[in-house]
Amino acid sequence: MWERRGGHVDVTEPGRAPSSAGAADFLARFDGDLEAAIAALRAAAGTGTPATTAPIPTPRRPARPRSGRALIDVTDLRKTYTVGRQKIQALDGVSLTIDEGEFVALVGASGSGKSTLLQLIGGLDKPSAGRIVVDGADIGRMRDAKLSTFRNSTIGFVFQFFYLQPFLQLVTNTEVPGMFAGTKRGPRREHALSLIDEVGLTERAKHRPREMSGGQMQRAAIARALLNRPKLLLADEPTGNLDSVTGATIMDLFEQIRDESGTTVVMVTHDEEMAARADRTIRLRDGLIVPQEVPA
Amino acid sequence: MIGMRDALTLAHTKIRSKRLRLIITTIVSGLVFGVMAGATILVDGMSKSLTEFARQNLDGRFLVSGTPNYYGPVDFNPSDATLIAEVRKYHAAYLAERKAAAKRYGIEYDERSEIQPVTEDTNPNVPAEFRKQINVQSVAWQRYSKDHPSSATPKDAKAFRALVDPLGATTVYEPKNLGHLSLTLLPAGTEDLTTTSTGEPSKEMQTAIGQGQYTVVPNELVAPFIAPANNAREPAQGVPVLLSADDAATVFQKTVDLPKRPKDQAAQVRWFKGVRDAVNGATFVSCYRNDAERAKIEEARAQAQEIAANRGNRDYVQPDLLLALPTTPCGQVTVTKDTRTAELKKVQDNQKAFEQEFNPTPAPRAELVTFQVVGLLPSPGQANSGIDAVLSILVGTNYGFGAVIPSDSLASLPDTLRHDSLFAIPAPVNNDPWMGPMSQDMFIASFPSVEKARTAVASNSCQMNWTPACESMPFSLGAYGTNYLTVDDIVRQLRPVILTLLIIAFTIATIIIWAMMGRVMADSRRETAVFRAIGAKRSDIAAVYVTYSVWVAVRIVIFAAALGLIIAGTVHVLFADRATKTAQLAYAVFTPEPTFSFLGFRNPVLWLILGGIVVMSLIAITPPLLRNIRRNPIKDMRDE
Numbered sequence: 001m002w003e004r005r006g007g008h009v010d011v012t013e014p015g016r017a018p019s020s021a022g023a024a025d026f027l028a029r030f031d032g033d034l035e036a037a038i039a040a041l042r043a044a045a046g047t048g049t050p051a052t053t054a055p056i057p058t059p060r061r062p063a064r065p066r067s068g069r070a071l072i073d074v075t076d077l078r079k080t081y082t083v084g085r086q087k088i089q090a091l092d093g094v095s096l097t098i099d100e101g102e103f104v105a106l107v108g109a110s111g112s113g114k115s116t117l118l119q120l121i122g123g124l125d126k127p128s129a130g131r132i133v134v135d136g137a138d139i140g141r142m143r144d145a146k147l148s149t150f151r152n153s154t155i156g157f158v159f160q161f162f163y164l165q166p167f168l169q170l171v172t173n174t175e176v177p178g179m180f181a182g183t184k185r186g187p188r189r190e191h192a193l194s195l196i197d198e199v200g201l202t203e204r205a206k207h208r209p210r211e212m213s214g215g216q217m218q219r220a221a222i223a224r225a226l227l228n229r230p231k232l233l234l235a236d237e238p239t240g241n242l243d244s245v246t247g248a249t250i251m252d253l254f255e256q257i258r259d260e261s262g263t264t265v266v267m268v269t270h271d272e273e274m275a276a277r278a279d280r281t282i283r284l285r286d287g288l289i290v291p292q293e294v295p296a
Numbered sequence: 297m298i299g300m301r302d303a304l305t306l307a308h309t310k311i312r313s314k315r316l317r318l319i320i321t322t323i324v325s326g327l328v329f330g331v332m333a334g335a336t337i338l339v340d341g342m343s344k345s346l347t348e349f350a351r352q353n354l355d356g357r358f359l360v361s362g363t364p365n366y367y368g369p370v371d372f373n374p375s376d377a378t379l380i381a382e383v384r385k386y387h388a389a390y391l392a393e394r395k396a397a398a399k400r401y402g403i404e405y406d407e408r409s410e411i412q413p414v415t416e417d418t419n420p421n422v423p424a425e426f427r428k429q430i431n432v433q434s435v436a437w438q439r440y441s442k443d444h445p446s447s448a449t450p451k452d453a454k455a456f457r458a459l460v461d462p463l464g465a466t467t468v469y470e471p472k473n474l475g476h477l478s479l480t481l482l483p484a485g486t487e488d489l490t491t492t493s494t495g496e497p498s499k500e501m502q503t504a505i506g507q508g509q510y511t512v513v514p515n516e517l518v519a520p521f522i523a524p525a526n527n528a529r530e531p532a533q534g535v536p537v538l539l540s541a542d543d544a545a546t547v548f549q550k551t552v553d554l555p556k557r558p559k560d561q562a563a564q565v566r567w568f569k570g571v572r573d574a575v576n577g578a579t580f581v582s583c584y585r586n587d588a589e590r591a592k593i594e595e596a597r598a599q600a601q602e603i604a605a606n607r608g609n610r611d612y613v614q615p616d617l618l619l620a621l622p623t624t625p626c627g628q629v630t631v632t633k634d635t636r637t638a639e640l641k642k643v644q645d646n647q648k649a650f651e652q653e654f655n656p657t658p659a660p661r662a663e664l665v666t667f668q669v670v671g672l673l674p675s676p677g678q679a680n681s682g683i684d685a686v687l688s689i690l691v692g693t694n695y696g697f698g699a700v701i702p703s704d705s706l707a708s709l710p711d712t713l714r715h716d717s718l719f720a721i722p723a724p725v726n727n728d729p730w731m732g733p734m735s736q737d738m739f740i741a742s743f744p745s746v747e748k749a750r751t752a753v754a755s756n757s758c759q760m761n762w763t764p765a766c767e768s769m770p771f772s773l774g775a776y777g778t779n780y781l782t783v784d785d786i787v788r789q790l791r792p793v794i795l796t797l798l799i800i801a802f803t804i805a806t807i808i809i810w811a812m813m814g815r816v817m818a819d820s821r822r823e824t825a826v827f828r829a830i831g832a833k834r835s836d837i838a839a840v841y842v843t844y845s846v847w848v849a850v851r852i853v854i855f856a857a858a859l860g861l862i863i864a865g866t867v868h869v870l871f872a873d874r875a876t877k878t879a880q881l882a883y884a885v886f887t888p889e890p891t892f893s894f895l896g897f898r899n900p901v902l903w904l905i906l907g908g909i910v911v912m913s914l915i916a917i918t919p920p921l922l923r924n925i926r927r928n929p930i931k932d933m934r935d936e
Contacts, residue, residue, distance in 0.1 A: 124829055125930045145833050152831020163826040167309040179302035180832045224830070 066279075070133075071232060071264045072098040072121055077130035079116050079287075090116040092287035093130070100231070101262040103254060105269055105278035112284040114268045115236055121266065122155050122234045123147045135231055152181050156225030156263075160237035162217040164209040170220050171196060171205045177227045188227070195223040199253060215246035222253055226263075233257065235267040239274050251277040298836040300843070307844035310816060318848065321812045325805040325909075326852045330859025332801065332905050337864035340896025342690060343783040345879065347746045348890035350780035353520060353674070353883040357742045358749035361776035362460070364451035365758070365766040374430040380414055387413040387436035397653055401646040413437055435654075451770050456739040459756065459771055464748040465741035472512040473738075474701075477718055478590070479508040479582040479665065484550070487583065487625040489593060490600065503543040505582065505667070509698025510537070512719060517740065517777065518702055521884050522671040528577025534666030534713055536705040541568050541675035541881075543699070544575045552578065561684070561877030568881055572672045579668045583626035584718055589660035592629040596621045616640070626664035665715055673700060674778070676882035687871070687878040690782055740776050749775070750784055778883055798905070802912050805852075809916035813845060817924045825929035834925040841921050842914065849913035853906045860902075868894040 079091040091113045098104050106114040119125045120132055123139040132140050135154050139147060156177075164173045174192035196205050199219040201212075209217055218238060225233055235254070239247030251274055254265045267278060275281045283290040298306075311318065350358060372379060391407050398405030413436035417427045430437050449455055457468050483500045500506050515522070521538055539547070545554045552574045558567055585593065596619035606612035618633035636644070651657075676688045706719060743749040756773040758766040766772065775781035787794070817824075824837055875892035879885070 119930050122829065124933075125928070145835070148828065148831055148833040148836075151829065155831075157826075157829045159826070159829075163822070165306070165309050165823070167312045168305070172305065176306075176827070177830045179298050179306070180827070180830065180836050182297055182299060185301070228831070 066099045066102060069100045070097045071100045071102075071135055072096070072266070073131075073133040074117075074121065075131045075133075077117070077120060077132060078128045079113075079120060079125070080128045089287050091120070091127075091130075094284075094287070094289055096282060096289060098264060098266060100264055101258060103258045103265040103267075103277075103279045105267050105275035105281045106284060107269060107272065107275045107281055108284035108290075110270075113287040114284045116287075117284065118234050118236055118266060118268045121232075122157060123151050148180075152177060153228055154231050156222075156228070156230035156233045158218070158221050158225050158233065158235040158238045160240040162209070162214075162221045162241075164217055164220060164224070166209055169206050169208060170201060170212070173209070173220060174224045174227055176224060181228055183228075192223070192227060195226050196220070199223045213246075214242050215249060218242060218246075218250055219253060222250070222257075226257065226261075229261070231264060233263050233265045235265065237268055237270065239269065239271060244273070247271065247274055248277075297833070298839050300839075303836075303839045303843040304847075306840045307847050310820065310844045311847055314816060314819070317812060317815070318851075321808055321848070322851050322855050325808050326855035326859060328801040328805065329852065329856035329905055329909055331863065332798065333856050333860025333902060334863030335860075336899050336902040336905065337860050337896060338867055338894050339783055339787060340899035340902065341864065341868070341894040342892075342896070344896045344898070345875070345890065345892045345894075346690065346778070346780045346783060349879050349883040349885055349892075350746070350778045352885045352887065352890060353778055354517070355520065357466075357744070358746050358780065359517065359776040360460070360465070360741045360743060360749050360752050360773050362456050362739045362741065362756070362771035362773050365769055365772055372430075374432075375426045375428060377428075380428055380430060383413045383430055383434075383436050383440050386440045387434065390435050390439065394654065397650055401650045403643065403646050403650055405650075411435065449770070453739060455770055456741070460741040460752060460773075463741075463743075463752040463755075464745075465743055465752070467516075467742040469514050469517060469740040469742070471514070471517075471738065471740060472703075472719075474510040474512060474719070475508065475698075477508065477510070477584055478586075479505075479510065479584050481506045481508070481547070482581045482583055482625050482664075483547070485581050485625060487622075489597060489621045499546050499549075503539075503546050504698030505537070505539065505543060505547065505580070507698070508582065510701055511698060512701045512703045512706065515702040515704035518671075518673070518700055521673055522702060522705070523572055523576045525670075526577050529668065529670065532668060532709055532713060533577075534579050534581075534668040535709070535715065535719070536670040536702055537667045538671045538673050538700040538702065539575070539669055540699075541571045541672045544578075544669060544672060545571050547580055548575050548578055561874050561881075565877055565880055565886065568672065568675060568884075569886070575669045576671070577668060579666055581625065582665050582667060584661075584663045584665055584715075585626070586658055586661045588657055589628060589662050592619060592660050593621065595619055596629045622662070626662050628660060628662045663715065663718065665718065666713065667699075670702070670705065672884070674882050674884040676878060684874065684878065687875050688882070690779065690875075738776075739771070741773075746780060750781060753781055753784070798908075802908060805909070806912050806916045809845075809848065809913050810919065812848075813841075813917045814920040816844075817841065817920045821924070821927065821932040824924060824927070825932040828929040829933075837925050838921055841917060841924070845913045845917040846910060849910040852913070853909050856909065857906060864895055 074094055074096050077091050077094040078089070081088045081090055094113070094117060106117060108114045116125070120127050120140075121134065123132075123134070123142070127140050130140070131138060134150075137150060137154075139150060142150060164170075165176070168176075171189065171192050174196060175188050178188040178192070193202075193205060196202055199222055201216055201219055201223070204212055204216060204220075209220070212220065218241075222233075222238075233254070238254075239250050242250065254267065255277065257263050258265050265278075267274070269275050387410075391410065394407065394410070395405060411431060411434045413431055413434040415429050415431045417429070419427075432438075453468065453470055457465075460468060481500060481503075483498070497506070504510075518538055522536075542557065545557065548554065554571055554574055555567065558564055599615055599619055600621065603612075603614060614633075616633075616635040616637075617631065620630045620632040622628055622630070634641075701719070706714065741752070743752065753773045753775065756769050756771060758769060758772060774785075824832075827837060827840075872892055872894055875894070879892050
């Protein structure tokens with residue numbers, strides 16, 4: 001079960017009581033009919049038309065039960081960086097499990113270790129200690145080439161700044177992971193076009209990134225991340241460079257991906273509202289997971 | 297692993313970024329290689345053209361001359377004390393013989409007039425052990441070396457054949473230089489010995505035939521230059537000879553109306569043909585006098601001058617043996633008065649017999665030789681500067697020393713015209729005391745292909761044939777007839793310079809590309825990190841950059857090749873026609889083909905330069921690439 005209040009999400013654990021009465025009222029009245037809920041909001045505002053700058057309260061979704069099949073299993077993970085003579089403990093014994101098809105948000109202040117955790121789960125860095133198992137593979141012990149292949153086939157990355165190739169068309173940008181996988185050009189192009197269609201950019205398939213908006217570029221980056229049909233989608237501040245409306249559409253997309261293909265989504269964000277869209281929020285502070293409050 | 301086409305796609309994105317940097321790198325690196333490529337195309341074009349002219353010029357034969365090298369193993373140390381003592385003994389024996397003979401002839405003899413067998417250097421800087429040296433001019437040494445001949449292999453025709461036969465030579469010729477014959481041109485067939493010119497000799501006397509420079513050469517070697525026989529040559533009227541067009545025009549200026557050699561190359565071709573037709577069958581005469589006769593001429597001339605100087609002097613007494621200069625062309629000195637006493641005559645006769653006993657000399661002799669022009673040798677134009685001078689050097693010819701007498705044509709003459717006494721005698725052999733008998737003539741070998749000729753010359757040529765560099769080479773070989781290997785010679789001599797330039801160029805270009813690639817990779821660290829994140833292996837990243845590097849190299853290659861083509865093409869357009877005319881004159885090949893081209897693309901050096909750019913580019917990318925792929929992608933992402 002997941003709950004929302006006023007566009008700000010503090011607690012996402014199922015069963016936790018909302019702290020805002022207004023939101024509680026809204027949620028109490030929300031019966032799952034989105035259009036009716038929007039109409040009610042418009043009526044409450046007295047305008048009939050919602051202000052475009054105001055966050056649209058996201059309707060309550062039915063609680064999504066965890067599958068029980070762990071895709072990510074992190075045990076006592078530690079990561080120490082050395083900067084000059086100073087050692088920085090980025091992660092200090094993190095343990096967590098994320099199930100297949102789960103949409104998890106990693107939140108926390110800057111330097112809390114959330115991005116480090118995401119990168120370690122993505123096999124971009126090696127842990128100083130601990131164990132990371134992704135899809136049954138202990139990626140901390142993999143050699144570089146095997147790990148690269150694993151990343152290519154199992155994990156999709158979405159970055160805050162999109163990182164598209166400026167001189168390549170959108171369709172070619174989408175194909176890049178397939179290039180490294182060595183997939184055949186024809187089927188790869190076909191799949192890339194279908195993904196572009198899914199993210200709503202069919203008209204932009206032949207455009208270059210500089211001809212697109214930030215939201216379009218991020219959707220393109222998501223299409224690229226999905227090319228090799230990964231089981232895990234890792235997103236590092238995917239809405240950090242977007243306005244809230246566009247950010248919300250990206251969240252919609254993540255949900256859609258999770259719902260349609262069962263892809264596990266792990267997202268790092270500063271934005272509590274975006275985090276609220278996830279099935280579960282894992283909060284980090286000083287390299288540790290903050291224990292979840294259990295409602296009375 | 298990423299496919300080549302995909303690597304190309306990703307590499308192409310780098311080509312499109314930082315374009316100015318790439319353009320500057322391409323131009324700076326390509327400039328040097330472009331000039332080198334241009335020079336290579338030019339050199340190959342010239343070489344190919346010269347080969348084509350040479351092929352037509354001598355009917356597909358490529359001639360190589362060989363001259364003995366004067367460096368070799370030395371049997372004797374001229375400062376060796378034991379040897380000096382031995383030679384002194386020979387000298388003592390020689391003096392004893394001379395004294396005995398002088399006594400027998402009843403003449404006075406002063407042994408101090410003899411050449412001493414040992415010379416002594418008083419220079420204190422010369423080490424003591426080398427101050428005394430055997431005098432190779434002395435009779436004692438000549439006698440000693442005759443008794444103790446050198447063990448060195450003679451550098452003769454047999455030795456030359458042994459050298460060139462394994463190299464693929466088909467025929468060996470032995471041209472004979474007649475420079476030693478002292479043949480003097482008699483312009484207009486007349487001779488005036490009464491006056492001696494102190495000024496510059498006439499133009500006729502400055503020609504090869506004016507200076508008595510003749511070489512007897514087998515007909516085979518000069519057949520293309522022998523003009524068809526005409527009425528003037530039937531029957532033959534003298535020793536057949538081939539002259540240069542300039543010499544022919546000069547010698548026959550007064551007898552045949554010939555225009556001066558024009559400056560324009562095309563006009564020179566017409567002029568050459570005109571001269572060739574005009575002088576075909578023309579004759580001229582030269583006079584041969586041996587040393588004894590020339591000595592008598594000088595004596596008679598001196599007497600005549602002395603008498604003229606003392607005209608009117610009552611106290612002057614004329615010589616008692618009075619000689620008169622010849623009154624007919626190439627005549628002999630005659631005695632006009634002999635008032636010597638019987639006793640004086642006997643003493644002088646005995647003195648002469650004494651000298652003849654130790655150093656026999658032939659009797660005075662003079663012989664008038666009629667020559668008949670049977671053709672013209674290739675005659676490249678004389679140019680002191682500019683492109684024509686360069687072209688003249690490139691296409692120069694060398695058919696022996698001076699005028700050429702075709703030996704087979706000479707042999708077919710009637711006895712009365714042949715002058716066997718002059719032309720049939722063997723050339724003197726330089727019997728070197730240290731290195732054995734050595735021919736003073738050159739030998740000529742014919743090769744069926746320019747490649748074989750080139751190989752033979754390349755393996756038997758040294759710049760200074762008296763230096764140790766030539767020790768293992770009995771003969772120095774070089775192109776004969778035409779300069780078809782001139783370009784090869786130039787390249788061979790310039791090879792160290794070219795190699796150094798090439799190394800410098802490659803080093804500079806490598807550094808430039810290294811810096812450029814390093815910069816590109818540094819700028820692309822984030823992109824590399826993203827690629828790594830989405831599954832690129834290190835080898836994939838390397839493949840993309842290697843492809844990029846090859847792409848950059850290909851651009852440099854294209855730029856260099858285009859620049860080289862422009863350079864060579866410009867030279868070709870500007871000078872090919874003039875070069876063709878110059879080559880036609882030099883090779884006496886006047887057919888429409890071949891023409892001279894400055895464009896040649898077969899030289900492996902050209903492809904070495906262009907291929908080297910790719911290799912250089914790969915070398916340049918290696919260090920920054922190794923650094924780049926070893927980097928931690930997270931660090932690069934975090935730095936961003």
